[in-house]
Structures are given as C-alpha cells and as structure tokens.
Amino acid sequence: MSLTDLIPGKRDKQPNRHRADDRIARLEKHLAAVQADNAKLLNRQMAADDYFAILIDDRNQVYDAWRHEGRKRAEAEIAAGLMQSDRDQAIADREADAAELAELRVYKANAEAVTVPPMERDTTAIEDQATGPIDVRPLWEALGPVIRVSTSGASADPGQPRAASWGVDDTQPLGTTKGVT
Template sequence: MSFSSLISRTKPKHRAVDAVANLRDENRRLLTQLFGARDHIAVQEQQLTDVRAKRAEAEQVVVCLAADLDERTTERDQAVAEVTALRAQLAPFLAAEANANAVTVPASVRDTTAFEDQATAPINVRPLWEAIGPVVRTEGSTDPAHLPAA
C-alpha cells in the first residue's frame, strides 16, 4: 500500500457508474415499497368489504329485532289490559273470601293475679334541681369566701 492511498480525499469522485448503481438501488427500494403498499391496500379493501357486509347484516338484524319488539310490546299491552279486567272481576270474590275466612280475636286483658305479674306503680322522679339542692352561682369566682354558708 502506498502512502497516497491512505490519505482520504475530501471530495469523492462522482462517477456515472456509482450514480447509476445508487439510482438502481433507490428504484428497487421504491418498487419494494410500491408492492408492499399494493398488498396493504388490497388487505385494507378486503377488510372494508367484510366490515360493510357485517354492517349490512347487523342493520338487518336490528330491523328484525325492532319489528319483534313492537310485536311483543303490543302483546304485553293486551295482556296488561286483560289482567286488569280479570282483577276487576275477581275483586268481589276475593273480598267475600277474606270476609268469610277472617280471624277475629277478642281484645285480651292481662291476667295480673300472680304476684310476679303485678302491675308496677309509677316511679316518682323528682326534678334534678330538687334532688341536688339549690344551685349557687359563683359568677366565675373560685374563692371559697364568695360561697354562702350552708
């Protein structure tokens, strides 16, 4: 190796062969991206078609369910009206049965003949003022000479 080959040049030589090779590499890279994009677009279009088909199917199901709901609502309203009419017819029979089977018990009186069951007398509760005695105000003073003699 010579000494001149070890010294790097500040500007590389622009050769047409190198430019053509770079352009071919870039062209190959762009074609690869193009084919990848085509594949991706095809997959996306297929997914979009599937989603649209599923959406149409779901809309059809919703329409069927809405019709079924309307039908069931009408049936329910008719059943409620019928139950109301039957309750009105049945009410007199239920009242008559309740009156016939009523349980009546006379008012009870507590037997207090035994000693343990004697009624208690009222408890004499005196007001707190009477139990403790008169309250003397000290007006904030703690001096024992201020308190009146008992």
C-alpha cells in the first residue's frame, strides 16, 4: 500500500489507461462531428451567397432602372421644350397668316368693288332693285286699335282683366265665376 492509496477519493479512481485505440475512436467521433458541422456551415454559406447574389442583382436592376428613368425624363423634358417652341411658332405663323388673309380680303374687296354710278346701274334683277325706307314704329301704332275676337272676356289690351283659366266657367262675367265641379 502506498501513501496515495490512503488519500480519500484517489483510491476509488481507476488507474489511467492510455490506450491508443480508445483515443483514436474518440478523435474519429470528434472529427465526424466537426465534419458534419463544417458541411452544415458550408450549406448555410452557399445559401447566404445565393441570397446575397440575388439581392445584389435586384439592387443593380433598381439602379439601372433609376438611371434609365433619369435619361427618359431628360429626353421628355427636351421633347416638351421642343413641342412648346413648335407650338409657339405655329401660333405665331397662324396669327401672321390671319393678318395676311385679312389684308388679302381687303385688297380683293377693293379690287372687286362695284363702282358703277347709280344712274348707270342695271336694277332689273330682283336683288338689285332699290328698297323703300323701313317703317319703324311701335307695333300698337302700326297695327291700329285691337279688335276683340272672343266673347270670353279675353283681350289683348293689357289694361283689361285676364281671361279665365281652364277649369273655371268663363261664361259668367268676371268676378262672379265659380270653379267647375
């Protein structure tokens, strides 16, 4: 018996056995676990790489669309400016043409004016005959007195009472009429 055998806890311990086969088996288990973790991590790394590649492609498409929109907007602004100047030029041309047309119409009217003195003018055509002065008087003076046509009391004279309306007996003198039942 040795001195270490008398120390409690040390006696119950099994003697260390350093067998190479046990250590190799433990290391192979550990190596298999590490390889499984590496395979799992590599799969995750590939999935993350694919995801980031898709994100980068989407970002590039957005940037390309943004640049394309900027070019299209610049082209549209240039086209709008050109259309505005074309419109302004067309308006100016139209106004110039209208002024020229008015001058030409005046020239044509002066060139084709009838300059024959009245005593030499042929007035046999109905449209060339002279007209008399137009009688301009109020209608009640031009027509004369208004003649009463109806015996119902209706009159064209505004000073007279109005005729009875429908549904009212108009055979009676005004003021004594009663509704028809």
